[in-house]
Amino acid sequence: MICYRHGKAFTHSKRYHSLTQNSFILSFKILSLSSMLQIHENVSLKNFNTFGIEAYARYFVEINHKEELQELFADIQWHNINRLVLGGGSNMLFTQNFDGLVIKINIRGIEHRINHNEVIVEAGAGEIWNIFVDYCVNWGFAGVENLSLIPGSVGASPIQNIGAYGVEVKDVFASCEAFEIASGNFVYFSNTDCKFAYRESIFKQEKKGEYIVCSVKFKLSTQANLNISYGAISAELEKQGIIEPNIKDVSKVVSEIRVSKLPDPSTIGNAGSFFKNPVISKAEFDKVHSQYPKIVHFIVDNGIKLAAGWLIEQCDWKGKVVGETGTWKNQALVLVNHGNATGKEVFDLSEAIIQSVYQKFGIKLEREVNIL
Numbered sequence: 276m277i278c279y280r281h282g283k284a285f286t287h288s289k290r291y292h293s294l295t296q297n298s299f300i301l302s303f304k305i306l307s308l309s310s311m312l313q314i315h316e317n318v319s320l321k322n323f324n325t326f327g328i329e330a331y332a333r334y335f336v337e338i339n340h341k342e343e344l345q346e347l348f349a350d351i352q353w354h355n356i357n358r359l360v361l362g363g364g365s366n367m368l369f370t371q372n373f374d375g376l377v378i379k380i381n382i383r384g385i386e387h388r389i390n391h392n393e394v395i396v397e398a399g400a401g402e403i404w405n406i407f408v409d410y411c412v413n414w415g416f417a418g419v420e421n422l423s424l425i426p427g428s429v430g431a432s433p434i435q436n437i438g439a440y441g442v443e444v445k446d447v448f449a450s451c452e453a454f455e456i457a458s459g460n461f462v463y464f465s466n467t468d469c470k471f472a473y474r475e476s477i478f479k480q481e482k483k484g485e486y487i488v489c490s491v492k493f494k495l496s497t498q499a500n501l502n503i504s505y506g507a508i509s510a511e512l513e514k515q516g517i518i519e520p521n522i523k524d525v526s527k528v529v530s531e532i533r534v535s536k537l538p539d540p541s542t543i544g545n546a547g548s549f550f551k552n553p554v555i556s557k558a559e560f561d562k563v564h565s566q567y568p569k570i571v572h573f574i575v576d577n578g579i580k581l582a583a584g585w586l587i588e589q590c591d592w593k594g595k596v597v598g599e600t601g602t603w604k605n606q607a608l609v610l611v612n613h614g615n616a617t618g619k620e621v622f623d624l625s626e627a628i629i630q631s632v633y634q635k636f637g638i639k640l641e642r643e644v645n646i647l
């Protein structure tokens with residue numbers, strides 16, 4: 276078995292002791308803990324959400340090591356207050372100030388172990404998702420290349436089971452270590468424990484708010500088994516004359532497609548797809564299909580998935596500007612902040628879109644973005 280480590284702040288735990296037989300790991304530096312824990316008051320969240328919406332947190336703390344969570348919650352006052360765990364803030368809409376404690380997760384570090392064709396890559400919850408993807412792609416580990424350039428952190432990836440271009444986190448998720456707020460213990464969740472579904476997991480349902488993900492293990496492969504069935508990927512590979520693509524080609528092409536379609540949050544505030552693609556029954560589909568034969572749809576395990584972007588576009592919302600907000604010119608599913616939008620303005624626009632799609636198609640869109 277080969278084992279490598281990269282990054283700088285995995286915390287010292289029993290579990291990592293078992294990995295320290297390799298000299299590469301022994302040289303890894305463990306940073307000091309408790310002196311760093313500081314609670315700040317009235318902190319602007321504008322730079323902590325990709326919508327770039329102004330809102331203030333009453334209390335704000337940054338967690339660099341998982342043990343700091345035990346230290347934080349040793350104080351009972353943080354059990355009895357509203358809490359919000361924050362990664363990159365790329366799936367959040369703040370509609371008001373947050374009257375509670377924001378816990379920003381910065382736990383870093385990436386390491387991997389190769390066992391024959393299988394690789395386990397473990398990353399700290401605060402690692403930037405795309406840095407983790409680049410790490411895997413550069414090492415030649417297959418499995419996450421279709422998820423290139425998704426904004427956000429590793430820790431948030433299982434929360435809504437992120438997905439793109441035919442791959443979801445559930446396809447590569449092995450387990451995660453999470454802090455259980457009520458008990459103060461660290462516990463593990465396997466893939467089945469997480470109850471993954473389309474943009475869903477146990478962390479958004481029955482265990483909502485109870486756990487903080489500290490690190491995630493992914494099961495990847497040294498043997499590329501590329502998934503290029505998605506039309507846009509195969510078309511772009513063909514356009515670029517790439518006949519036998521490798522992992523790097525797929526990652527590059529996915530990144531290029533994303534850049535061409537989606538607004539860059541560093542220049543125009545947004546949170547990616549604002550709504551989920553609705554999944555309806557065959558009977559419901561037949562009804563709407565007979566009226567709208569061109570409706571964009573995909574067959575999935577539990578029914579028929581409709582393209583929410585298409586539904587919104589048919590209601591003439593694509594590229595519309597409403598005050599400081601609107602929908603993106605190349606993708607109606609993305610709501611944007613044109614500069615000084617408030618969270619309420621964006622929320623009201625989302626409500627108007629839900630109403631008009633419902634009136635035209637009888638289908639109720641559900642928000643993917645977390646509303647606070």
Ligand SMILES: Cc1cc2nc3c(=O)[nH]c(=O)nc-3n(C[C@H](O)[C@H](O)[C@H](O)COP(=O)(O)OP(=O)(O)OC[C@H]3O[C@@H](n4cnc5c(N)ncnc54)[C@H](O)[C@@H]3O)c2cc1C
Pocket residue numbers: 325359360361362363364365366367380400425426427428429430431432434435436437438439486487488489537538539540545546547548645
């Ligand atoms: C331009 C753009 C494109 C996008 N494209 C996609 C896409 O293709 N596919 C897709 O699935 N998503 C996409 N998204 C949405 C977003 O990238 C993902 O939802 C991402 O996982 C959010 O990560 P984050 O760290 O920013 O989470 P945040 O927005 O900070 O948090 C999201 C949720 O996770 C919780 N959370 C965060 N970290 C932890 C933790 N360590 N422990 C417990 N709970 C935690 C938060 O409390 C919150 O409920 C896109 C967003 C943007 C801006």
